[in-house]
Amino acid sequence: MNQFKLTQKLTKLFLAFSLVLSVTVFAQEGDAANGKKLFKANCVACHKLDKKLIGPPLKGISEKREREWLYSWIKDNAALQKSGDALAKQVFKDNNNMPMQAFPQLTNKEIDDILAYTDGKEVKKEAAAGEQKVDPKVAIGKKIFKANCVACHKLDKKVIGPPLGGITEKREREWLHKWIKDNNALRKSGDALAKEVFEENNKMPMTAFPQLSEEDIDAMLAYFKVGDVKRVVANTDEKTNVKSEGSSAWMSWIVAIALIALLVFMLFISKNGFLKIVAIIALILIVTYLLFNSLMGIGIDQGYQPIQPIAFSHKIHAGDNKIDCQYCHSSAKHSKTSGVPTANVCMNCHKSISEYTGNGTETEEQLKFYTAEIQKIYEAVGWDADNFKYKENYVEKPIEWVRIHNLPDFAYYNHSQHVTVAGIACQKCHGPVETMDDMYQFSPLTMGWCIDCHKETEVNMENKYYTKIHEELSKKYNLEKVTIADIGGKECGKCHY
Ligand code: HEC
Ligand code: HEC
Ligand code: HEC
Ligand code: HEC
Ligand code: HEC
Ligand code: HEC
Ligand code: HEC
Known part of the structure; x- marks a missing residue:
């Protein structure tokens, strides 16, 4: 009897747990992706998130101002000032009386989306991933x-x-x-x-x-x-599935929950001990499966594509001009991280390349735009392009690239092991970088993603780093094919501190 009480308690615990789990999986953020689009289409001419442009930086603005005030301001700031609003007048004065355009066409919902974006909520990549497929x-x-x-x-x-x-x-x-x-x-x-x-x-x-x-x-x-195409990338991410193929993800959850309810019902009604045990085992299996599935998909930022301080294009550098990835990401070969190049690396070339001339397909505007982006490097390092020398006593302004790929701290990943030892091409994990104008996260970077590759990739027996170990391994396992998973690529400790 005691045992049954215990299992009942356990079942309840499991149920509560899976409920909490499903709630977290379904929890949705404000639509920062749409906000980013709106921001790009309407506001970038005068605003940046973290720097003053024509208008003030907008990062975290919703913490500084009331939402109602922001609605009124963005829809028609001139009207707000005329209505006698003191704050509006103040903001106008603080910015040298520069007028801001009115946006009467934006709805409150759309402004909420923009604010979700300026609050720094994560943006799941939409447009460019769509552009990939279209x-x-x-x-x-x-x-x-x-x-x-x-x-x-x-x-x-x-x-x-x-x-x-x-x-x-x-x-x-x-x-x-x-x-x-x-x-x-x-x-x-x-x-x-x-x-x-x-x-x-x-x-x-x-x-x-x-x-x-x-x-x-x-x-x-x-x-x-x-028109502007929505993202149509197939992946197994619960969160994006809820958005794109919502119905099927919901269906499987409903089926799972119904099944759990049925089993619990069986557990309490049935007088047959055997049936009870079957029900308990089935319950544990289902809950473990659900738990595992969501762990495999947790924290996915696939497609994440922030706006960078300089519109640096991998397509133009690694694609059109065929610059080797490792020229700029030189530490990938021999250390844990690949790193993003410093402005000095940029200057190796950009001392002499101060203008963008392109390949003849660009319009005047595009050429001008890209040339202005190159000037931003000079602004950062204090290069005087007219006199071909660095300005004296110039305080450098580091280029604040926004980090895109980022594993949680408890996971260990090493570039040199994959790039140098295993000889895997960057593109295998980062996608067709040489075609990307704006960099985005191509792979899901989940635990399931790492392990899937370890399970299907064979150990490279010709590898000069590990020749001896590898020989012994193939003897030991007496296998023709030894995968990374076979030699420990599935062990928790290899990837978790
Ligand atoms: C033509 C340039 C321009 C555009 C386009 C523009 N703004 Fe502004 N914005 C300004 C200026 C300039 C200010 C500073 C206040 C002033 O002088 O009117 C400002 C101020 C603001 C403020 C108030 C900041 C504070 O400190 O309270 C918010 C919020 C704001 N803008 C949001 C937006 C949003 C959202 C968009 C796009 C939908 C946008 N702006 C588009 C020029 C612009
Ligand atoms: C001329 C220098 C240069 C070359 C060549 C270059 N990169 Fe980059 N890379 C950068 C800079 C600058 C950034 C940061 C800005 C950005 O994200 O676009 C970056 C960012 C990245 C990131 C994202 C970093 C993050 O924040 O997570 C990846 C991945 C990457 N590069 C891969 C590659 C690959 C693969 C190649 C070769 C096909 C390559 N890069 C070639 C300069 C370069
Ligand atoms: C190995 C040489 C080389 C290095 C290093 C290099 N660039 Fe370039 N960059 C080029 C070339 C070539 C062009 C294209 C010039 C043209 O078409 O006229 C270019 C164009 C650009 C442009 C205009 C097109 C675009 O991508 O937006 C920018 C901005 C730029 N570079 C920024 C950077 C930054 C930032 C770095 C450092 C992280 C860097 N470059 C490093 C060679 C280089
Ligand atoms: C300076 C403002 C301006 C710019 C820039 C501009 N347009 Fe227009 N466009 C107009 C106006 C105004 C009309 C309406 C016809 C008129 O009054 O001449 C129009 C009409 C048109 C029409 C005809 C619409 C119809 O009903 O048949 C097309 C097509 C068009 N534009 C395409 C473009 C394209 C493509 C570009 C960019 C390459 C462009 N426009 C840039 C102002 C502009
Ligand atoms: C086996 C998959 C894989 C391969 C191959 C790979 N990367 Fe990465 N890359 C990752 C992962 C995972 C991260 C995130 C690492 C983290 O957050 O600790 C990352 C992060 C990065 C970053 C962000 C900054 C950093 O140093 O972590 C850059 C830049 C980068 N990779 C460039 C490259 C380049 C260039 C190559 C090829 C020379 C390459 N990667 C090959 C998986 C890979
Ligand atoms: C594209 C395939 C691929 C992906 C994706 C991949 N790996 Fe690997 N990984 C390999 C290969 C191949 C090796 C074997 C290198 C060698 O020969 O030592 C390896 C080795 C390792 C090792 C060393 C294993 C050992 O037994 O010493 C660790 C740790 C590791 N990977 C972590 C990760 C993590 C963490 C991720 C995900 C963020 C990841 N890997 C994604 C292919 C991959
Ligand atoms: C090949 C590398 C690799 C191996 C082996 C591995 N993990 Fe992970 N694990 C990861 C990565 C990478 C993440 C982070 C994934 C993310 O952020 O979505 C992770 C995330 C996790 C998380 C946290 C999920 C979260 O974000 O809350 C747990 C728990 C976990 N792993 C447990 C394990 C256990 C237990 C094992 C052994 C059975 C294991 N891992 C083996 C790479 C690995």
Whole structure:
């Protein structure tokens, strides 16, 4: 009898535990990803998170100001000032009376999202992971659009010009090409539609873009057709599954909970000792399985892509210019970490590369943008590019790269072991870095991810570091194939301090 009391207690404990577990798994954050998008689309021209630009830095702003005040400010700060709000006047004065634009189109919910982002809530990568899967033309089109058109157009709303989402269904491709290249010339040629569009938009002139190529324009049209694509990456992460394929994740949880309830019911109703034992064992198995599954997926930041202080592009460096990863991440070979290069490493090349010239496909704006990004290195180290020397007594401002990959402290991972000893290519874990303009976390970096690879990767018997050990191993196990897991790659102590 006592034993049964004990098992009953244990079962209750398990149940309470799995309940807590499922609640934590389902707990969701504010939609910082959407906030990041909105921030990028509306605010980056004047704000950064951690530095003053035209406006003040916005990191943690929601801790400094009331939410209601922030809604009013962001929607229409001029109106707020006129209403006599003292704080609004103060903020305006503190920033040299620089006016901020009004954003009446943003809803409270959207502002909440922006604030979730400025509070530093983690952003799960969305757009770029989507761009990976979608026709690459769409991503290119989006860039060209951002560089040339966002000042006057959005996809879904009228700004200065009309919304352009789905425009390809309303107008012929040829016409759009002509319009975008030189709308004024098109009107002069007597095109009726061109005149009509001009009239409809109060005769606001649109800039001509003769510099855009056929491909550039087609890429943009592809973007107008598809729009901003949501992430469609398949992975086993509970948290993202709840968002993207919510129903199936929910279903399996509902089934599991129903099963547990049934078993508990059996346990209390049944007079048959054997059945009770079966029920207990089944319960323990289910709960262990659920626990294990969620441990394997805990803390995933796959796709994490913060905004960096310099728009450093791996595509331009490691891709277009074929610079070796280890030129910059030189410690990967021989130490635990790979490290991010110091500004001095950048200066090895950028003393002489002060301008971005690209490969001929970029627009004027893009060239200007990237050139300005290079100037930021000079700003950091105090380089006087005109006189080709470092400024005297300059206090260096370290470039504060935002760390992307980060295992919890209790897990041990070593680069040289994987890069040098095992000879694994960086891309195997970090993905196609040489194609990434903005770096993001490609792999889930969960325990399950580490162990899966250890289970399927064979020990490299030709490896000069461990030749002797490896020989003995294959003798000892008498196996043709020895995996990393076989030689200890599954032992807790190898990865946990
Ligand atoms: C055209 C430039 C510009 C844009 C675009 C802009 N801001 Fe501002 N913002 C400013 C300036 C300048 C200030 C400083 C106050 C002032 O002088 O009006 C400011 C102040 C603020 C403040 C108040 C800070 C404080 O200390 O209380 C918040 C909040 C804010 N901005 C949020 C946003 C958000 C969110 C967006 C995007 C939706 C945005 N801003 C877009 C220029 C801009
Ligand atoms: C300076 C503001 C401005 C910029 C920059 C701008 N546009 Fe426009 N655009 C307009 C205006 C205004 C109209 C409405 C027609 C008019 O009044 O000339 C328009 C109309 C259009 C139309 C026709 C819409 C229709 O209903 O047929 C297309 C297509 C278009 N723009 C594409 C672009 C593309 C692509 C870019 C970037 C390469 C761009 N625009 C950049 C202001 C701009
Ligand atoms: C010219 C120098 C340079 C080269 C070449 C380079 N990187 Fe980087 N890498 C950087 C800088 C600077 C950062 C930090 C900024 C960022 O995240 O984009 C970085 C960041 C990273 C990160 C993310 C670090 C973090 O915060 O977690 C990874 C992973 C990475 N690089 C891998 C690679 C791989 C793989 C290659 C080769 C295909 C490569 N890098 C080539 C300079 C370089
Ligand atoms: C081995 C040489 C080399 C090193 C080291 C190097 N760069 Fe570059 N960088 C280049 C080249 C080449 C270009 C492209 C120039 C062009 O196309 O005109 C470039 C372009 C750039 C650009 C403009 C394009 C972009 O990526 O946004 C920036 C910004 C930049 N580098 C920043 C950095 C920073 C920051 C570092 C140090 C972490 C660094 N570079 C290290 C060679 C280098
Ligand atoms: C077996 C998988 C794997 C391979 C191969 C690998 N990395 Fe990593 N990388 C990781 C993991 C895991 C982390 C996170 C480490 C941490 O947080 O302690 C990481 C982190 C990084 C970081 C962030 C800063 C740091 O030093 O931890 C950079 C930069 C980086 N890797 C670059 C590289 C480069 C360059 C290569 C190829 C020379 C490479 N990695 C190969 C798994 C790998
Ligand atoms: C792409 C495959 C791959 C991934 C992913 C991977 N590893 Fe490994 N790991 C290896 C290989 C191959 C070796 C064997 C190196 C050697 O020959 O010593 C190894 C060895 C190790 C060892 C040494 C094992 C021993 O018996 O001494 C540790 C510790 C380790 N990995 C930790 C990790 C951690 C932590 C992660 C996840 C963050 C990880 N690994 C992800 C392939 C991988
Ligand atoms: C190949 C490396 C590796 C081995 C072997 C390994 N782990 Fe882990 N473990 C990790 C990594 C990496 C993380 C962090 C994962 C994350 O942050 O999502 C982790 C996370 C954990 C966590 C914490 C989950 C959390 O974030 O709360 C626990 C508990 C854990 N491991 C237990 C174990 C036990 C018990 C064993 C032995 C059966 C083991 N690990 C073997 C790599 C390993």
